[in-house]
Amino acid sequence: xxxxxxxxxxxxxEVIDRIRARIASGEWPVGTRIPPEPxxxxxxxxxxxxxxxxxRALAHTGLLEVRRGDGTYxxxxxxxxxxxxxxxxxxxxxxxxxxxxxxxxxAARLAAVRADDAALDALAACLERxxxxxxxxxxxxxxxxxxxxxxxxxxxxxxxxxxxxxxxLAGPLRSAMAGTWSTPGFQGADPxxxxxxxxxxxxxxxAEAGRQxxxxxxxxxxxxxxxxx
Amino acid sequence: xxxxxxxxxxxxxEVIDRIRARIASGEWPVGTRIPPEPxxxxxxxxxxxxxxxxxRALAHTGLLEVRRGDGTYxxxxxxxxxxxxxxxxxxxxxxxxxxxxxxxxxAARLAAVRADDAALDALAACLERxxxxxxxxxxxxxxxxxxxxxxxxxxxxxxxxxxxxxxxLAGPLRSAMAGTWSTPGFQGADPxxxxxxxxxxxxxxxAEAGRQxxxxxxxxxxxxxxxxx
DNA sequence: AAACGTAAGACGTCTGACGTTTGATGTCCA
DNA sequence: TGGACATCAAACGTCAGACGTCTTACGTTT
Numbered sequence: 478x479x480x481x482x483x484x485x486x487x488x489x490x491e492v493i494d495r496i497r498a499r500i501a502s503g504e505w506p507v508g509t510r511i512p513p514e515p516x517x518x519x520x521x522x523x524x525x526x527x528x529x530x531x532x533r534a535l536a537h538t539g540l541l542e543v544r545r546g547d548g549t550y551x552x553x554x555x556x557x558x559x560x561x562x563x564x565x566x567x568x569x570x571x572x573x574x575x576x577x578x579x580x581x582x583x584a585a586r587l588a589a590v591r592a593d594d595a596a597l598d599a600l601a602a603c604l605e606r607x608x609x610x611x612x613x614x615x616x617x618x619x620x621x622x623x624x625x626x627x628x629x630x631x632x633x634x635x636x637x638x639x640x641x642x643x644x645x646l647a648g649p650l651r652s653a654m655a656g657t658w659s660t661p662g663f664q665g666a667d668p669x670x671x672x673x674x675x676x677x678x679x680x681x682x683x684a685e686a687g688r689q690x691x692x693x694x695x696x697x698x699x700x701x702x703x704x705x706x
Numbered sequence: 707x708x709x710x711x712x713x714x715x716x717x718x719x720e721v722i723d724r725i726r727a728r729i730a731s732g733e734w735p736v737g738t739r740i741p742p743e744p745x746x747x748x749x750x751x752x753x754x755x756x757x758x759x760x761x762r763a764l765a766h767t768g769l770l771e772v773r774r775g776d777g778t779y780x781x782x783x784x785x786x787x788x789x790x791x792x793x794x795x796x797x798x799x800x801x802x803x804x805x806x807x808x809x810x811x812x813a814a815r816l817a818a819v820r821a822d823d824a825a826l827d828a829l830a831a832c833l834e835r836x837x838x839x840x841x842x843x844x845x846x847x848x849x850x851x852x853x854x855x856x857x858x859x860x861x862x863x864x865x866x867x868x869x870x871x872x873x874x875l876a877g878p879l880r881s882a883m884a885g886t887w888s889t890p891g892f893q894g895a896d897p898x899x900x901x902x903x904x905x906x907x908x909x910x911x912x913a914e915a916g917r918q919x920x921x922x923x924x925x926x927x928x929x930x931x932x933x934x935x
Numbered sequence: 936a937a938a939c940g941t942a943a944g945a946c947g948t949c950t951g952a953c954g955t956t957t958g959a960t961g962t963c964c965a
Numbered sequence: 966t967g968g969a970c971a972t973c974a975a976a977c978g979t980c981a982g983a984c985g986t987c988t989t990a991c992g993t994t995t
Contacts, residue, residue, distance in 0.1 A: 487774070513975075524950070547977080717979070755979070773987095778946080
């Protein structure tokens, strides 16, 4: 048999994994200020340069946020966020929406098959809050409820990878479109589309669910185009 | 008016941008060995630690690959690859396939509307090569042609973001499934599905194109499940 | 010609020092 | 008492030098 050469991963990569593990495990929730460099050096037994390389790498991916003179904070749990936001800068909103449409529809299709009753009830509750906020004119609450609904559908797809990708893509998009939504001419947010999507999920109809989800995004895209014109 | 504080981005972030710019501009194509640390230090006018932080960050995202004792090479042009491969480690092949299915179908739908004749002809040529390789029993060439076809559809969607995301997701998946494909029991690779997809593109039928693309991925998923059983 | 040994080049890590920024603390004066 | 100011400690940013380890290429030897 052939002997495998002893491959030792770089120490800084080891440190990266350790830190990411602490974030993923929930030991350091989002918003936490992680221990200062001297403390981490002691805990991990590495020199400052090695530690800083690891922190810098995680900060670049968006997992950490380093505030000079203050400390280093956990900024997200997904490593995609950094890359996505940089990608978003280069591409237009329209491209992002087209991708989101694909993910949204797929999540709906899968959710129609896999979502359990509890998840569906939770989605219904989201739509309740969403409609109530709309009637009350509470824009902020409406946006939050809308987001919860869409993210909930992604979760209900039973595909964590899809859900994470969806959050990473749709999140920045949502904040980028805040301007469009507050445009006076914007009246819609037609809640009917979301209701029909939920109905399709309840009936376990993947095709119809996918169609409804796609239609919702298409509406959003149209609003965006209108607001931009 | 309130004066914005002078926010100077960290030098290492500046270095990150400079290096990424050189890669994005094509000055350093994939596979290039970038100048050694001492040379880059001179070019950029920074200390070694600062430079190393930048390189490590880009290596973590998958843009660079550092080979100890040898040098640092350009590994990709997309910053997503690193995050995707790490994500893939945690999630199963099935999840990846479901996401790919969404992107594939959306790319096909968009391509049906936007692809020009030249792009369609190029896709047809890919299928020619693909079929020829299959008949000749040249597995490697078949895989390459198949990949060119799918990537070509993604490009033809006219959405660079979608195309890049597709490549980043499907690339690792493809190599991960190489084992499945070489399984003796695997006979299919039914070329008909791809032909009908191309036909749908030619007829500018987005719905049909999306359906065909989805069916192709579904077949792949089935093969995977079978090979794994 | 093939196998071996050697040396140069490149990245990996450590140590130490100093600069800059931030946030908190304490002080002074109105 | 309360606010404005000065001060200080903590934390990150950057630089410099040194040494270790690994990879590759080259030259030597057999």
